Amino acid sequence: xxxxxPSNLTxxxxxxxxxxxxxxxxxxxxxLRLAEVCDDLGFYAYHLAEHHCTPHGRGxxxxxxxxxxxxRTRQLRVGPLxxxxxxxxxxxxxxxxxxxDQLSGGRVELGIGRGSLPAELGYFGIGADAAPGCYAEASxxxxxxxxxxxxxHKGEHFELSSIPLxxxxxxxxxxxxxxxxxxxxxxxWAAANGANIACVGPSxxxxxxxxxxxxxxxxxxxxxDQAPFxxxxxxxxxxxxxxxxxxxxxxxxxxWLNSFKFLYDLNELQTPxxxxxxxxxxxxxxxxxxxxxxxxxxxxxxxxEEAGANYLLCQLAFGSLPLDASLYTAATIQSEIMAQLG
Numbered sequence: 059x060x061x062x063x064p065s066n067l068t069x070x071x072x073x074x075x076x077x078x079x080x081x082x083x084x085x086x087x088x089x090l091r092l093a094e095v096c097d098d099l100g101f102y103a104y105h106l107a108e109h110h111c112t113p114h115g116r117g118x119x120x121x122x123x124x125x126x127x128x129x130r131t132r133q134l135r136v137g138p139l140x141x142x143x144x145x146x147x148x149x150x151x152x153x154x155x156x157x158x159d160q161l162s163g164g165r166v167e168l169g170i171g172r173g174s175l176p177a178e179l180g181y182f183g184i185g186a187d188a189a190p191g192c193y194a195e196a197s198x199x200x201x202x203x204x205x206x207x208x209x210x211h212k213g214e215h216f217e218l219s220s221i222p223l224x225x226x227x228x229x230x231x232x233x234x235x236x237x238x239x240x241x242x243x244x245x246x247w248a249a250a251n252g253a254n255i256a257c258v259g260p261s262x263x264x265x266x267x268x269x270x271x272x273x274x275x276x277x278x279x280x281x282x283d284q285a286p287f288x289x290x291x292x293x294x295x296x297x298x299x300x301x302x303x304x305x306x307x308x309x310x311x312x313x314w315l316n317s318f319k320f321l322y323d324l325n326e327l328q329t330p331x332x333x334x335x336x337x338x339x340x341x342x343x344x345x346x347x348x349x350x351x352x353x354x355x356x357x358x359x360x361x362x363e364e365a366g367a368n369y370l371l372c373q374l375a376f377g378s379l380p381l382d383a384s385l386y387t388a389a390t391i392q393s394e395i396m397a398q399l400g
Contacts, residue, residue, distance in 0.1 A: 067362065069396055070138065071096050071388075072104040072256075072291055072371040075123070076317045079111035085116060086123070088381045090130050092374065095385055097131035099184040099392040103167050105139035105157040105236075105371065107254070110178045113317040123153045128162035136162055140238055142172030144184045148199035148216060149209070155200075155233065164228035169236035169256070177325050191215065197374060204232035236287075242270035245286030249274035249286070256289035256371055259332065260344050261364035264290055269365035270298050290367035291299050292358065293340070293376055295348040296387045306383050307348035308337035319351075351394040358395065 071093070071189045093104050104127055109115025120138040129135050136158070143151060174192035176186040184192065195213045205207050209221040227233055235253040239245055245267045248255050255271055259265045260261050268288045275286065292312070297303030315335070317398040322329045334340035341348070346353055347357050362370060372391060375384045 075117035097134035103135035122213040135165040137167030139169035143196040148196040152203040166233040171205040245271040254287040261273040264365040287369035289369040293346040293373040300349045303348040310379035312379035
């Protein structure tokens with residue numbers, strides 16, 4: 059491949075904040091340190107997943123953690139990816155986002171979704187059948203609330219009558235929105251509604267999603283402003299040698315996989331068919347990229363080009379990966395990829 063990448067290729071951070079074997083408070087402190095370093099290195103944003111009642115997510119209130127990230131950083135943008143709207147009253151979700159956007163000086167990237175594992179929603183009394191309708195209605199209300207004034211709505215799940223909206227976001231008309239998807243149909247909706255997309259999977263599969271997104275964009279994403287983003291998620295570990303990097307990544311991935319499977323095993327559910335069950339499978343499926351700076355650089359650029367992506371979501375901290383390893387990978391991505399492309 060010729061690495062025919064967009065000139066505005068951008069790099070961000072994605073995090074499950076999955077259990078890493080440390081005390082929770084220590085892990086929070088380490089992640090805040092990682093966010094500070096990524097801010098100094100020029101990464102674009104820190105995106106945090108939302109999970110509940112599982113070691114796969116120690117950030118069940120992502121906006122709460124991200125408010126700490128915002129206070130420890132200057133330019134790094136912050137946002138949930140995604141905020142599970144079926145678990146929020148849309149008015150409460152709106153007020154939280156407004157607070158975070160104001161506290162961060164207008165640095166919020168708002169990811170919204172309905173969740174991928176019904177068991178998590180079920181713990182809150184939200185049935186699998188109700189979740190899609192609840193999400194659709196809540197997202198409509200949330201985006202309407204961003205317009206300000208008063209809020210009225212009457213639907214199947216929510217009813218609001220002339221609610222005074224005394225808060226508003228810092229960014230106008232509202233923070234950039236995101237959805238996580240591997241489906242071309244959802245990508246078409248995102249493009250038509252001015253949202254960004256985040257995808258995971260083999261580059262050839264992601265290309266179908268980004269092609270659908272670009273076909274339905276209202277303008278050319280590769281001219282002018284950075285947005286809209288076509289994001290590609292990858293776990294990334296860079297080491298002094300391929301063997302060193304793969305040794306670190308393999309151990310960390312096994313730990314991450316166990317936390318991912320926790321609720322599936324607890325509820326005797328079959329894991330998703332596309333979930334790599336070994337580190338070798340994770341590399342083969344392109345979920346993980348590990349090696350020296352040179353090999354990782356070439357692999358990532360090839361995958362970004364094939365996927366048609368213009369935003370790399372780097373999962374730098376996962377499983378039992380030590381903080382030093384995450385910091386080294388972040389610094390090397392900046393010096394060996396970001397700086398050279400810039």
